[in-house]
Structures are given as structure tokens and as C-alpha cells.
Amino acid sequence: MKAFKRAAIAFGFALTSTVSHAADIEWPSFLWNDPGLAPALKELKGTYEKEHPQDHINNVLIPVSTFWDKQFADVSNGNPPDIGTFYDPDVRSYIEQGLLETLDDYLGAAGIDRSSFVPTASLGQKDGHIYAVPVVVNARALFYNEKLFREAGLQPPKDSATFLEAAKKLRQPAAQQFGYATASKPGNASLNYIEISPLIVGFGGGFFKEGRPSANSPETIAALKLYKQLFDENLIPRGVETGVYRDMFAHGKVGMYAAGSFIAGVVENADKDVYKDLRAVPLPFPGHQTVSVTVFLGIPKGAKNKDAAAAVLMRMLKDDFQLKIAQIGKAYPGRVNMLPATFFDQNPWFKAFESASLSARSYAPEGAEQYGPEIIKIVSEGVENMLFQGLSPEETANSLQQKLTTFIATKH
Amino acid sequence: MNSEIQRSGTQAAALNMEVEQRRRWFGYQKREALVPYAFLLPSFLALAVVFFYPMIHAIVISFYSNNIGSAAHFIGLQNYREVIASDWFPTVMRTSLFWTVGNVIFVCGFSLAIALMLDRKFPGRGLVRALFFLPWAVPYVAAGIVWGWMYDYEFGVLNYLINAIGLASNKVNFLTACPSAFYSVGALSIWKLVPFGTVMYLAGLQTIPSEYYEAAKIDGAGPIQAFRHVTLPGLRGVTVMLTLLIAIWSFGWSFTAIFLLTEGGPAGCTETIVVRSYLEAFKFFHVGTASAIGAIVLLLSLTFSAAYLALVYRKGSQR
Structure with a gap:
């Protein structure tokens, strides 16, 4: 038949x-x-x-x-x-x-x-x-602007320490130049989740693994710590729409951006000179993993x-x-x-x-993909509490773990 | 005999004429009576299609499971029970309440102050009035984008001005901290609604007879006493109407400004019940839950509306 x-x-x-x-x-x-x-x-x-x-x-x-x-x-x-x-x-x-x-x-x-x-x-x-x-x-890798790196005497980042060093050195407030860019505006839960996923997964972390919450794993906490440090020290543009900081990257105002290869097309259309200096390396974080x-x-x-x-x-x-x-x-x-x-x-x-x-x-919560939008909303709120309400990464991770555990229990 | 026949024929003709006249008269009356309904029909049909049908359909869906299409099944009041028992319901209700009360207080307060100012005679009054009414004419989306840029932490004009004047050494988190995000979004909503309140108060002020003020002056009342004892009582009806209208709009429509600026964030700080309804439907695909929330909003808004209609009716019957 x-x-x-x-x-x-x-x-x-x-x-x-x-x-x-x-x-x-x-x-x-x-x-x-x-x-x-x-x-x-x-x-x-x-x-x-x-x-x-x-x-x-x-x-x-x-x-x-x-x-x-x-x-x-x-x-x-x-x-x-x-x-x-x-x-x-x-x-x-x-x-x-x-x-x-x-x-x-x-x-x-x-x-x-x-x-x-x-x-x-x-x-x-x-x-x-x-x-x-x-x-x-659209698997994520770390794009960087080679010209900005050259001018700052930097090598492409190989690990979290060199990544953070580059983010600090590339930050020039007077020129409104930032070392890195990622989500830092509340609201759009899905997009924010996608944007921070390279950091979280790059460290080997994740909010769900094999259908179980894993928000307070050491890897996830380490990733959240770096994210909070980038935000607190204003090394990333704050409260700016994703489209805006992508444009900033495309015009040479951001040194590094973890994104899919599509961003090359965005840069090429926006500024041919920046496109010439566009380079990419795998995510330089200890987990040696990436997200797509x-x-x-x-x-x-x-x-x-x-x-x-x-x-x-x-x-x-x-x-x-x-x-x-x-x-x-x-x-x-x-x-x-x-x-x-x-x-x-x-x-x-x-x-x-x-x-x-x-x-x-995949950036979708592993093993609980069908509940993705709800999980993403819970995670985004937790992360917003960390960035905007002063919760520590550990408190955020533990609170998220508790909320996600409660949530998934209602679904089984 | 012939004359009798003639007479009865004349009588019959007169009777027929009377019947015909009466029929025409009743037909005319009927037609006359139907005319208002005929004029109302297009509006009613339009409302039925775009308002009543979706509303009734949403209420029906609220009794069904969150599955989509034919997989959805009747579950009675379960969606309502789950909404009311959820951990987010008290939070969004509290946010909605603060949002509504804040809007009512500030819209009425600012509108009254501006209306009192614009009621006076001064050169260029027409132009100033037009400028004050401008926010009402600005489309919400355009206003939201402009205000969003003004509030921007990195590049916003407000932070630039605050820094330039020296009001604060650090930048202000207009949209990226709680509760400042709530106040910032509320400011946009109030800015949009104040012109409407101003128009209502201006109209109200013009209905207070000037003799009242003259009598108050003769009795030795100063400007503050005149405001307290003449203006405020004279505007009581307008204030009650405005309060109810702003309450209905703010509670039931607390979406556009919030969605444009924060989408309910940061961390749920500006998430009202209407925003939650949107999230349930379009982000989590929980159509039944979203419809139940919508029905709850409808019920609460109807309470305000009933109060408004009762007031209008009472005012009408007093005339």
C-alpha cells in the first residue's frame, strides 16, 4: 500500500x-x-x-x-x-x-x-x-572585526580569559565602541534566549538536558557569571534592540559577536570595508560546544x-x-x-x-522542545532578574532550577 | 332601491378608501419605524463580524482544551480554574490594577491642570491647544518607537540630557529595571490619554455658568476656594465619566504601550493580564487559556462599563 x-x-x-x-x-x-x-x-x-x-x-x-x-x-x-x-x-x-x-x-x-x-x-x-x-x-561561531583587534593589539580569543580581555580592551565609551554584543534588553524572550545561548552552551551548560532541568549546573552558572560581568561592566550595549547592535557590529562599533553565518550577509550589505575585516573562530569557551x-x-x-x-x-x-x-x-x-x-x-x-x-x-531546550516557548519565558525572566534586579548568577541558577522543575512536573 | 344601492356603494367605497388609507398609514409608520434600524444595520453587521463573533467564539474556546483545531475537546471551567490557581495570576492582576489606577489618577490630574490652563484667554491659545492635543493624533506604534529611543540606555536623548544637565552621574535604566520600566511605560500611556481628558474637562469647564464664579467672588472666595467650591463640583460628572472611561481603556487595553516598549519585561515587571493573554495565545500556543483570560478581562471590563452606562442613564433621566 x-x-x-x-x-x-x-x-x-x-x-x-x-x-x-x-x-x-x-x-x-x-x-x-x-x-x-x-x-x-x-x-x-x-x-x-x-x-x-x-x-x-x-x-x-x-x-x-x-x-x-x-x-x-x-x-x-x-x-x-x-x-x-x-x-x-x-x-x-x-x-x-x-x-x-x-x-x-x-x-x-x-x-x-x-x-x-x-x-x-x-x-x-x-x-x-x-x-x-x-x-x-545557523550554527553559532564568534565573528570578530580583525581591524579592531589589530588596532588594539589583540589576537583572536582562544578561551574565556582572552575573550574577556578582548571585550575590555575593545570597549571605548567615547567612541561608543563595545567589545561584544548580546541580548541586554528585556522583553523579547525568544530572541534573547537565542542570543545568550552561545554563551551558555559554549560553556557546556544548558537549561535542559535529556528532558531534565539543568539550570544550576556548574557550567551554566559559569556562563551566567560571565554574562553578568559583561553586562555589569557595560562591555555590551545595554537595553539595545538586537537589530541595533547587529547594525553596530556591521558598522565596526562592536568588536565581537556570536552569531550564525547569516551575519556575514548583513555585514556585507551594510559596510563592505567591515566585511573585508570580518573573521570567525569557534566559540572560545571551555565547553567547546556550540548552538544552532x-x-x-x-x-x-x-x-x-x-x-x-x-x-x-x-x-x-x-x-x-x-x-x-x-x-x-x-x-x-x-x-x-x-x-x-x-x-x-x-x-x-x-x-x-x-x-x-x-x-x-539546537537552542531548543533539550528533551523538552515541545515546551520550548514556556521554558524560554521562564528562563528569560530569570535572566532578566539577574541583569536588571541584581540577583547573583548562583541565585538565578537555583531559582531557575526550582521553577523549571516545578514546570516540567506539571507536564508529566 | 337604486338610491339605496348607490348609497351602500358610496359607503363601501368610503370604507375601502379608509381601509386603504389606514393600510398606507400603518405601512408608512412601519417603514418609518424601521428606518433607524436600517441605518444601524451596516454598523451592526460590521460589529457582528469583527467584534461579537470573535468575542463569542473566544468565550466558547475558553471552555475547550489548549489543543488546536479538531483535537480540542470540551473541558468545562478547567481553563478558568488553572488561570486563577496559577502563580502568575495574582502578579499580573496586581500589575493591571496598579496600571489602571495609575493611569486614572495621572490622566485625570494632568488633564484637569492642562484644561484649567487652556480655558484661560491668552494670545496663541488656539495653537497651544492644538499642541496639547497632538499626542492623541500620533499613532501608538510611532509614539512607542519614538519613546523607546528616547528611553534608550546607551543612545537615548533622556539619558543624554540628564547627563548634560548634571541631574545624575549614572545613566537611568528607564526600561531595563523594575519598577522604573513600569513608570516609563506608564508615562507613554498617560501622555497618549491626557489630550482626551483635557478635551472632556475643557468642555466641562465651559458648562459652568460664570455667574457662579461672580457669586463666589462677591461672597469673598479666592481662586482656590472658587476652584474647590465651584469648579470641582461643576466637573464632578465629567470626572466620574472620565474615570470610568480611562479605567475601562487602561484595564482592557493595557497592551500597546507595554508591548511596544518592554513586552511585559523586565522579568514580568510590566506584564498585565492582557499582555499575559497575548503570550499564552501566541507564544505558548495555549488558545484555551488565553481565551479564558480574555473572558475574565471582559467580565471585569463589563463591570466598569455597567457603572459607566448606569451613570449615563442616570444623568439622562435627570435632564
């Missing part, structure tokens, strides 16, 4: 290349103006529409500030888009709630080996079924053009387009071993991201 279904889908795919089915594929997303990924996705749209002249991809740009609310409202009200966009914890929530279609048969028909995906792709899978596929993995944010695409249940949407996703996953995503989007694509050696020769800084992408842990 399964083989028959797969054959039917394969036949359907074959038909799409010869016979028109005139689908108007709804793909609203914030990715359509993502500085790194948008050009690659627009190329995908062009390629797909050329290969399927009767189909049209309706690439509606939704600002990221409202995107998640709108997508959730559309899906929960039975008016879903044909292609949905998700981050790690969100994709898990959608899958757990049974809101996404399985892509198994489409992947089988397109001949895409499920073992070829990056490790974090497992978040888009449940009980052996694939519900969402990764577009890019994976962008997933999936087909919500009730999508009107399911087959055509799947055809777009399968086109994206083809080898040639995986390379294009890396070339145009400056990001590691969803499938491994897709980048030739020449690509690394042309983009030497990308090497740090290849190893990071293949070993990175």
Missing part, C-alpha cells in the same frame, strides 16, 4: 513537469527580506516557476515582528499557508499538536535520503516521520496546494540548490556534504561554520 502511494506521488511529480496543475502556492514568510536567505529563496522561486510555468509562488513578505503570530493564527483558524516557516522549538510544538503534514512520501519520491540532513533536522521528525525539512542551520538555530519549512495540515508546496520543498533540497543556498545565502544548507572544496577556498571564514553546523546543539 505504501509502495503504491509512493509510486502514485512519483507519478504525480512526473506529471507536474509535463502537465500544468496551476497552483498558486501561498508562502508568506519573514524570510523574503532576510538579508542572507531572501536572495536564495527568490532564486528558488524563479527556478521553480521556470520549471513549472503554470505554478506561481506567492511570496508574501510578513515582518518578523508579526510573522509568528500571524502564522499561528492562520494555522489554528483553518486557513494555513501552503508552506510554513518554523524555528526549532516552534516546529516541535506544531508537530506535537498534529498541525503539519508528513513529508515522507514526497522525500521518497524525490529520492532524497533522510540520513543526508544535518543533525538538528531531527527536530522536524517524530516517530520515524518527517514533518519539516531544514532550509539552513535551524530554519525549517513544512506544509501545514489543510494547505490548499499540498503537492505543489511539496514540489517546491523537494526542489530546494536538490543538490544544486543546496549549494546555491550556501553561495547566495552565506549559510549552511539543510543537507550535509553539498559544498565542494572550491566553495571553502572562496569563503575561508565558512570553515568554522561547517564543523559547527554538524556538531551544534
